[in-house]
Amino acid sequence: MSDLSNKKCIPCEGNIPPFDKTEIHKYLKKVDGWDVKSDQDKSFFLIKEFTFKNFKESQNFINKVGDVAEKENHHPDISFGWGYCKIKIFTHAIKGLAESDFILAAKIDKIS
Secondary structure, three states: OOOHHHOOOOOOOOOOOOOOHHHHHHHHOOOOOOEEEEOOOOOEEEEEEEEOOOHHHHHHHHHHHHHHHHHHOOOOEEEEEOOEEEEEEOEHHHOEOOHHHHHHHHHHHHHO
């Protein structure tokens, strides 16, 4: 498989199944420091916390993440504050993970 950060996110319209645990672990090895968690409905998502020296650095980072997300047309959930940013990625249409989620994670890692 090629470097995920060089790939393009592909919009999902819900016509594919989400990755199973085997596929998730295969892709998880290709991104740096992301965790896989599951919601109450057992759907999986990627999550990672980034730390910064202050609020301005956090804000600058999320602005860059927003630019990447908009370019890829794949939008993560972001929370941030003084010195931190948490990013949660999943594909809403399938309530789980697909390759595009890992592509976005790899692109975000290139920012930090």
